[in-house]
Amino acid sequence: MGYETVIGLEVHCQLLTDSKLFCGCSTDYIGKEPNTNVCPVCLGLPGSLPVLNKKALEFALKAAIALNCEILPYSHFYRKNYFYPDLPKAYQITQYDIPVGRHGWIELPYSHKRIGITRIHLEEDAGKLVHPTKTGRIEHATYSLVDYNRAGVPLIEIVSEPDFSSPSEAREYLMELRSIVQHLGISDGNMELGSMRCDANVSVHREGEGLGVKVELKNMNSFKALERALNYEVERQIKLIKSGGRVEQETRHWSEPEKKTISLRGKEEAQDYRYFPEPDLLPIYVDEEILESIKSDMPELPANRRKRFVSMGIGEKEASIMVIEKSIGDYFEEAVKYFGDAKSIANWILGDFLGELNRAGLEIQDSRVKPHQLGRLLTLIKDGTISGKIAKKVFSIMFDTGDDPDEIVKREGLVQIVDRSEIEKVVEEVLSANPDAVESYRKGKANIFNFLVGQVMKATKGKANPNVVRDILQKKI
Amino acid sequence: MDVRHIAKLSNLELTEDELREMEEHFNAIMEYFKKLSSVDTERVEPTFYVIKHQTPMREDRVEKGLEREDVLGIAPHTEGGYIRVPRIR
Numbered sequence: 001m002g003y004e005t006v007i008g009l010e011v012h013c014q015l016l017t018d019s020k021l022f023c024g025c026s027t028d029y030i031g032k033e034p035n036t037n038v039c040p041v042c043l044g045l046p047g048s049l050p051v052l053n054k055k056a057l058e059f060a061l062k063a064a065i066a067l068n069c070e071i072l073p074y075s076h077f078y079r080k081n082y083f084y085p086d087l088p089k090a091y092q093i094t095q096y097d098i099p100v101g102r103h104g105w106i107e108l109p110y111s112h113k114r115i116g117i118t119r120i121h122l123e124e125d126a127g128k129l130v131h132p133t134k135t136g137r138i139e140h141a142t143y144s145l146v147d148y149n150r151a152g153v154p155l156i157e158i159v160s161e162p163d164f165s166s167p168s169e170a171r172e173y174l175m176e177l178r179s180i181v182q183h184l185g186i187s188d189g190n191m192e193l194g195s196m197r198c199d200a201n202v203s204v205h206r207e208g209e210g211l212g213v214k215v216e217l218k219n220m221n222s223f224k225a226l227e228r229a230l231n232y233e234v235e236r237q238i239k240l241i242k243s244g245g246r247v248e249q250e251t252r253h254w255s256e257p258e259k260k261t262i263s264l265r266g267k268e269e270a271q272d273y274r275y276f277p278e279p280d281l282l283p284i285y286v287d288e289e290i291l292e293s294i295k296s297d298m299p300e301l302p303a304n305r306r307k308r309f310v311s312m313g314i315g316e317k318e319a320s321i322m323v324i325e326k327s328i329g330d331y332f333e334e335a336v337k338y339f340g341d342a343k344s345i346a347n348w349i350l351g352d353f354l355g356e357l358n359r360a361g362l363e364i365q366d367s368r369v370k371p372h373q374l375g376r377l378l379t380l381i382k383d384g385t386i387s388g389k390i391a392k393k394v395f396s397i398m399f400d401t402g403d404d405p406d407e408i409v410k411r412e413g414l415v416q417i418v419d420r421s422e423i424e425k426v427v428e429e430v431l432s433a434n435p436d437a438v439e440s441y442r443k444g445k446a447n448i449f450n451f452l453v454g455q456v457m458k459a460t461k462g463k464a465n466p467n468v469v470r471d472i473l474q475k476k477i
Numbered sequence: 478m479d480v481r482h483i484a485k486l487s488n489l490e491l492t493e494d495e496l497r498e499m500e501e502h503f504n505a506i507m508e509y510f511k512k513l514s515s516v517d518t519e520r521v522e523p524t525f526y527v528i529k530h531q532t533p534m535r536e537d538r539v540e541k542g543l544e545r546e547d548v549l550g551i552a553p554h555t556e557g558g559y560i561r562v563p564r565i566r
């Protein structure tokens with residue numbers, strides 16, 4: 001009998017505001033000296049009062065609209081109380097019964113499955129703890145060090161319905177979600193740097209039976225880690241049930257080095273957050289005026305952009321790859337301004353360009369090759385100045401140096417030879433140097449022809465126009 | 478009222494005497510709430526806020542916070558710019 005998997009995701013995205021959610025401290029905390037980016041509000045000093053960042057609310061509403069949520073005309077903040085030193089106030093300001101938005105959905109780009117969004121709400125981030133030990137493991141630490149620079153940075157939490165029936169669907173959703181927040185310009189969605197974080201709820205059950213016990217998974221810091229952790233956990237639960245065991249309701253950590261999930265049992269007992277309405281803030285009223293001004297300012301979203309790319313002549317799959325990372329889509333659109341054949345641009349970006357970027361460990365926006373230069377390179381191929389093969393070589397030099405393609409072609413003497421008499425000369429040389437090959441071609445070995453073309457190309461360092469070479473060879477042989 | 482549970486949530490250690498004393502206080506407070514609970518609120522919407530105003534908002538502008546020495550100055554223990562706290566189990 002088969003097993004079915006049920007997965008739900010809880011995603012946190014840091015919002016790209018300049019200042020924190022309730023105070024004027026900067027949100028730019030990465031790489032800063034500890035505790036240099038704090039004030040009485042985010043330190044929770046007595047007498048300080050939080051004041052809501054208007055832009056953070058607008059960003060949350062943008063996300064709620066993009067995720068097709070019902071926007072609630074009234075919502076408010078709560079205190080979630082817990083004793084842990086990453087929050088100096090001993091509570092987190094968050095939302096609870098009335099979030100900014102609820103009951104939304106998104107459609108996955110590949111499987112076209114519709115995933116429900118339970119809720120989306122605003123809350124503040126916590127500080128960072130360091131546990132200094134020789135082993136690096138928290139259980140061996142005798143004390144902890146706290147940096148409050150991140151405390152109070154605005155987050156949105158997006159909770160999905162348990163609508164995923166496989167780890168790959170969950171990954172697809174997370175990638176689409178990242179693309180949406182990137183296109184909205186409200187978060188950079190960087191999992192490695194922690195500006196996008198994801199927890200998962202996983203359970204399995206026998207086909208036709210009721211739902212299994214949920215396990216909460218934490219600490220997945222990349223898309224690959226998420227999929228691996230989910231796969232591991234699904235396997236673990238199925239094995240456990242098959243061997244007569246019972247899945248326990250618990251929180252487990254994904255360990256990337258060990259490639260397994262580890263129980264945190266004992267650490268987190270039944271949580272009791274004692275939520276109550278935040279008395280230091282008043283309610284949020286979202287009226288038509290606010291909503292209309294946000295709706296009129298909505299950028300193009302990934303689903304529409306994919307459709308538009310397809311209408312430009314790009315395959316559906318290629319369009320998806322270019323949209324899933326906003327910066328690639330931006331680069332593509334810019335390059336198309338300089339060279340109208342969108343399909344060729346896409347092929348170059350998804351082929352040689354992404355290859356070089358992966359090797360160099362760079363993002364497309366950090367590349368030395370600018371969109372107009374890629375467009376120019378393709379123009380050089382089209383007008384016959386260089387061959388497609390030489391273009392790959394030119395591109396590789398462009399990638400390393402950032403030089404213009406024209407300059408590289410001139411400097412390296414890569415201009416394509418189209419002059420027939422010049423090529424004829426080389427063809428004759430090749431024919432007289434390879435009498436055996438010519439002989440066997442005449443005896444019917446047709447594939448020798450390509451060998452001879454190759455010899456001519458080699459003799460011209462790839463610069464001869466291959467069509468002209470074929471034409472001349474055909475006549476001479 | 479499980480005072481022990483409440484104390485644990487706040488990471489407080491109480492002696493048996495203190496527990497008993499707290500329990501008395503807690504129970505007295507709970508008595509007040511019982512009185513409130515006796516009011517019929519069947520048709521009353523919950524009142525989260527008595528003031529029905531939009532919460533004041535600020536523009537998204539960065540402002541200078543505290544100097545680090547002042548921040549660390551109010552912490553009982555510090556180390557290398559961090560605030561040092563007991564490990565939480």
Ligand SMILES: [Zn+2]
Binds near residue numbers: 020037043
């Ligand atoms: Zn602050």
